[in-house]
Amino acid sequence: MPEDSSTRPNLLYIHSDQHSPFVLGCEGDPLVQTPNLDGLAARGVRCTNVYCPSPVCVPSRMSMLAGRYPADIEVWTNNQIMDSSIPTLAHAMGAAGYDPVLIGRMHALGPNQLHGYADRPVGDHGSNWGGSGLAPSNLRKSLEEAGPGQAAYQVHDEDVTAATVNFLDKLGVRKRAGLDSEPFSLSVGFMLPHHPYLARREIYQQYRESISMPRVREAFDDDLHPFLQWWRRHGNLDETLPDEWILRGRAAYWALTDEMDQMIGKILRALEENGLAGDTLIVYSSDHGEHAGDHDLWMKRTFYEESARVPTIVSWPGVLREGTVCDRVMSALDLGATMLDAIDAPAIPGSPGRSALPLLKGDCQDWEDVAFSEYSLYEGAVQRMIRQDEWKLIYYHEQPPQLYNLNEDPLEETDRASDPACRQVVSDLTARVLDGWDPDHVARRVQERRAEMDVIVQWAAETNPPDTHRWNRTPDMQWSDTLRR
Secondary structure, three states, rough: OOOOOHHHEEEEEEEEEEOOOOOOOOOOOOOOOOHHHHHHHOOEEEEEEEOOOOOOOHHHHHHHHHHOHHHHHHOOOOOOOOOOOOOOHHHHHOOOOOOOOEEEEEOOOOOOOOOOOOOOOEOOOOOOOOOOOOOOOOOHHHHHHOOOEEEEEEHHHHHHHHHHHHHHHHHHHHOOOOOOOOOOOEEEEEEOOOOOOEEOOHHHHHHHHHOOOOOOOOOOOOOOHHHHHHHHHOOOOOOOOOOHHHHHHHHHHHHHHHHHHHHHHHHHHHHHOOOOHHEEEEEEEEEOOOOHHHOOOOOHHHHHOHHHHHEOOOOOOOOOOEEEEEOOOOEHHHHHHHHHHHHHOOOOOOOOOOHHHHHHHHHOOOOEEEEEEEOOOOOOOOEEEEEOEEEEEEEOOOOOOOEEOOOOOOOOOOOOOOOHHHHHHHHHHHHHOEOOOOOOOHHHHHHHHHHHHHHHHHHHHHOOOOOOOOOOHHHHOOOOOOHHH
């Protein structure tokens, strides 16, 4: 811990859920209204090629928290528990002398709902003990119900926003009173703009009047990759959806993103009004993206850019240049390492995360443009993506790979994996995917962990153990005007 704690910055880490990197004003979306995130980008660095460690909630969040990939912490699905002995970003922050606080979403399962955080005024909405590790099997139904209404997740985030503003206001009181205080480390976890695709009517209607159809459409034919065919069948999306459903779902998603930005604005204003903004490193990112109809898909769980890439903004007054863009390839694990470096906290042992602080300052000359992401299912799908330079290779265990050149084909419409001219690229990237990562071992451990969790879930159902840090979600918080008609 540094001798003079006054030289260390505050840290405000805002982490959303399921935010597409394309639905953001400063990323070029002409429709969505995100003035607060756009303003943050204008005061900092917008990172345009950051990839999540897994395109699904729990594995991605636990990986980012632990600074290690899903295979390293054995959390591959949404109903697996991360071992409490694994050190996290919060542990490292605490080791540096901070009292890390989490308000809102973390999505950890099991008895440990802190994982190194000292306090958690608002928790998650779901049980500590999990259930199914898969997405809802009927995505088609969720789109049929999409439109005006209210999502309970929005209510959760309003509670998170109020608690965060209250936290900052209390710090402001101490500051105005001339009382000494240590730098703070505050993580804020939002649920939005995660589906269900329901938004309050007034803001929903603004977007419904101007929303367009998806940019990228794919034919429902035999040329589609076998996994994507399976995923569509699993989600009941193997038939063309009515345009009206698509437009309602997209309008609601844009509206939810707008609503989230308004909440972030309240937090940023509280930071400014309490005289804390000048000493605070602010990081905004998300756990994964959202297809929002692109590639005729919804939600996440693929390695398309809409799903695997995450919006990222880093602002640090007086340290990082304002209004700059970093287009180098990074992992969200690098983002965690960067935060620890910035606050002079110890690095997490065994983490492959690299501090991008020199890169964001414009001082780094030898950064390697590479990132990995993983996804595994109980049904046997074992996958790993590598983004290296302009290439993205998706390795499917016991299925054909996919290969895209993102410079030439940013919409990922042309799979080059079988192109003879790309044979060496496929070979080189496949070798790198498999270096230190054994798909047979992963497939076996996924099934073994499923059997373990089946016992835990059954135990929880029979014994009804108490939930800790549980936010009280009630059925009356959510409704769909579409269903009421």
